Amino acid sequence: MIEPPTPSNNRISGQPVRNPEYTPHIVLASGSPRRTEILASVGVNADVRPSNMAEHRLPGDITPEAWGLRLAGDKAASVSKEYPDALTIGADDRGDRRGRAWQAGFSK
Numbered sequence: 001m002i003e004p005p006t007p008s009n010n011r012i013s014g015q016p017v018r019n020p021e022y023t024p025h026i027v028l029a030s031g032s033p034r035r036t037e038i039l040a041s042v043g044v045n046a047d048v049r050p051s052n053m054a055e056h057r058l059p060g061d062i063t064p065e066a067w068g069l070r071l072a073g074d075k076a077a078s079v080s081k082e083y084p085d086a087l088t089i090g091a092d093d094r095g096d097r098r099g100r101a102w103q104a105g106f107s108k
Contacts (some may be wrong), residue, residue: 029079051075064094
């Protein structure tokens with residue numbers, strides 16, 4: 001078995017060492033076909049595991065950016081519990097139209 005890089009073996013002369021035979025298990029905590037497509041376009045094959053968590057706004061989500069960042073982190077944290085040895089990617093997008101936040105997939 002090929003060992004993943006560790007703090008003791010991943011650097012030589014301050015430069016990262018890349019092991020071409022080691023590929024981490026990557027999990028995408030999103031059901032978005034577009035995100036899967038983006039990862040695939042750069043050669044990343046990820047297991048798609050949507051978090052299925054509620055995406056309602058909380059009091060601390062004072063901007064669309066804060067709301068989206070929180071959700072992305074929450075999704076990754078939720079899914080990573082099921083895949084503790086994987087690299088889990090959480091993603092979300094929110095927009096701002098005339099001072100009102102909206103989430104992807106909604107037209108108003």
